[in-house]
Amino acid sequence: MITVNGENRTLENPVSVTEYLKACNYIPVQVVVELNEEIIKRENYDTTVLKDGDVVEILHFMGGGSF
Structure with missing residues (x-):
């Protein structure tokens, strides 16, 4: 069990940060x-x-907007 952004998540096996990000559809x-x-x-x-x-x-970085 790990905690990601305040939520508990279960990992079947240890994974690299890259593997986790890709599995969660983040772009590293x-x-x-x-x-x-x-x-x-x-x-x-x-x-x-x-x-x-x-x-x-x-x-996660977000872009856009103007002042």
């Missing part, structure tokens, strides 16, 4: 991932494995 270059209160560098998404007890925050 359009998000920032915080794992256990630390920002993960995008180049480490493939090698960072999510495991039981992790707390993940996924921040």
Whole structure:
């Protein structure tokens, strides 16, 4: 069980951040991932494995609008 953006999620097996993002239809270059209160560098998404007890925050960039 991991927590993603405040919601509990069950993982069948440990997965990399990249694998998780793709499974949830995120585009990895359009998000920032915080794992256990630390920002993960995008180049480490493939090698960072999510495991039981992790707390993940996924921040999605949005564009548009004018002032």
